[in-house]
Structures are given as structure tokens and as C-alpha cells.
Amino acid sequence: AQSVAQPEDQVNVAEGNPLTVKCTYSVSGNPYLFWYVQYPNRGLQFLLKYITGDNLVKGSYGFEAEFNKSQTSFHLKKPSALVSDSALYFCAVSLTGGGNKLTFGTGTQLKVEL
Amino acid sequence: SAVISQKPSRDICQRGTSLTIQCQVDSQVTMMFWYRQQPGQSLTLIATANQGSEATYESGFVIDKFPISRPNLTFSTLTVSNMSPEDSSIYLCSVDRQGAGEQFFGPGTRLTVL
Numbered sequence: 637a638q639s640v641a642q643p644e645d646q647v648n649v650a651e652g653n654p655l656t657v658k659c660t661y662s663v664s665g666n667p668y669l670f671w672y673v674q675y676p677n678r679g680l681q682f683l684l685k686y687i688t689g690d691n692l693v694k695g696s697y698g699f700e701a702e703f704n705k706s707q708t709s710f711h712l713k714k715p716s717a718l719v720s721d722s723a724l725y726f727c728a729v730s731l732t733g734g735g736n737k738l739t740f741g742t743g744t745q746l747k748v749e750l
Numbered sequence: 751s752a753v754i755s756q757k758p759s760r761d762i763c764q765r766g767t768s769l770t771i772q773c774q775v776d777s778q779v780t781m782m783f784w785y786r787q788q789p790g791q792s793l794t795l796i797a798t799a800n801q802g803s804e805a806t807y808e809s810g811f812v813i814d815k816f817p818i819s820r821p822n823l824t825f826s827t828l829t830v831s832n833m834s835p836e837d838s839s840i841y842l843c844s845v846d847r848q849g850a851g852e853q854f855f856g857p858g859t860r861l862t863v864l
Contacts, residue, residue: 668851679842680793680855687851726792730851737783737808738853740793 638663640729642741649717649748657712657744659727669710670728670738671701680726686710697721717748752776752847754856762862763833770829771859773843778823780846783853784816787840796841799826833863 639662649655661667671683684695691703701712710727727741753776763769773782784796796816797805805818819827830837840860844853 670852672855679857680844682852682854685852736851737795737798738793739795742792 638667638729638731638739640727640739640741642725642727642744644744645742646745646747649746651719651748651750652716655712655714655717655721655746655748657725657727657746659710659712659741660708661710661727661729662708663729663731665731667710668730668736669701669703670730671695671699671710671712672726672728672740674724674726674743676723683712683725717746719748719750722746722748752779752845752854754843754845754854756841756843756856756859758859759857760860760862762864764864765834767833768829768831769833769861770827771841771843771861773826773828773856775824775845775847777847780823782820782826783844783846784818784826784828785842785844785855787842787858789838793842796828830861833861835863837861838863 641660669686672680674680683699684693686693686703694700699714724743724745726743728738730736730738755774757772782799785793787793795808796811797807799805799818799820801820801823817829840858842855842858844855846853
């Protein structure tokens with residue numbers, strides 16, 4: 637079985653400040669980890685993924701995420717938040733990737749204020 | 751990425767009726783997925799649809815309620831049968847086009863059942 641936890645329903649941050657959206661996972665094997673973003677009334681957009689290799693992965697719109705195997709975490713980060721980053725963020729995990737099903741976290745609403 | 755379209759984009763239906771949602775991809779893909787996103791909730795996988803074989807349903811979802819067709823490598827349909835207000839959700843299709851793990855999502859179909 638695989639599961640994802642996003643402990644924060646909402647994260648508030650001031651524009652220009654760094655942001656972190658937390659994600660922890662549980663899988664019985666090597667995880668493939670993903671972050672998606674959902675803007676209001678729009679579909680889900682892929683941000684970044686970790687498959688193997690460097691623990692720090694960079695994605696779209698200046699976002700990055702750090703894979704930490706010992707803490708089973710994959711937190712999403714951005715050095716300087718923008719108001720336009722305000723959206724719903726989902727962490728997801730699959731066991732082997734390449735067409736296997738994704739299990740999503742409950743989502744974290746990010747609100748960036750001026 | 752992949753260009754994915756869904757029809758209809760939204761619908762309001764009466765209890766007891768059925769709705770068929772279409773998903774069209776701009777290129778051939780082996781696996782397509784159908785998800786449900788209930789109001790304020792995360793995404794839950796309904797089933798995986800492979801061309802030429804029966805769809806594989808996740809726990810809690812059955813073929814009689816959510817029949818799926820996959821007639822070719824670019825198209826799939828999901829039917830929501832005998833609808834009740836609890837079926838009010840956003841239904842999304844996705845594809846794993848490159849076999850690299852990340853899935854690309856259609857814009858979703860927002861279903862309201864009265």
C-alpha cells in the first residue's frame with residue numbers, strides 16, 4: 637500500500653518570502669514522487685518529480701523539492717513566493733512509475749499575500 | 751506534455767440518470783486513468799483503462815456504476831450510471847504519455863447531480 641500525507645490544509649506566506657509545503661509518504665519500495673498544482677477552475681498541472689538521483693529536484697515556475705529518504709519526506713519549496721503562486725498543491729506517490737497509479741495527498745491551499 | 755480534452759466540461763443531471771464523459775488525447779497512449787475529485791477533496795483513482803482490455807477498478811469502484819470504454823489509443827469514456835447527489839464531483843482523465851511516471855490531466859468534467 638502507498639499513502640501520502642500533507643499535514644497542512646493551508647499555508648499562508650507573504651509575497652517575497654520563502655515558502656514550504658510539506659509532504660510525507662509511505663510506500664513499500666522505492667517511491668516515485670510528484671507535485672501537482674491546481675489553479676481555480678483549472679485542471680491539474682505537473683510541477684516536478686523525483687525518480688532517482690539528486691535529492692533536490694527543480695521544476696516549473698521556480699519550484700523545487702527535496703527528497704529525504706530517512707524522513708520519508710518530499711517538501712515543496714520556493715525561495716521567493718509570488719501572489720500568482722496561490723493555488724492548491726497536491727503531493728503524489730507511485731511505487732514504480734511508468735504508468736502505475738498515483739496516490740494523492742489531501743492537498744494544501746497556498747495563499748500568498750502582498 | 752500531452753493535450754487532453756474532456757467533454758462535457760460541466761453538466762447538471764437528475765438523480766437516476768447516466769452521463770458519459772469523453773476523454774480525447776492528441777497522441778497514442780497505452781494507459782489512461784480516470785479520477786474523481788469530490789468537493790474540497792483530493793483525487794481518487796477510479797480505474798485504469800488499457801486499450802483492448804477490461805478496465806482495472808480500484809477498491810470501492812465497480813464496473814456497473816462506472817463502465818469505461820477504451821476503443822483506441824487516443825480515446826476513452828467513463829459513464830457515471832444511475833447517478834445520485836453523492837456522485838457530484840469533478841471527473842478527470844489522465845495519461846502517462848512518456849512512461850516516465852508523471853501523468854498529465856485533462857481539464858476535468860464538473861458534474862452536479864440534483
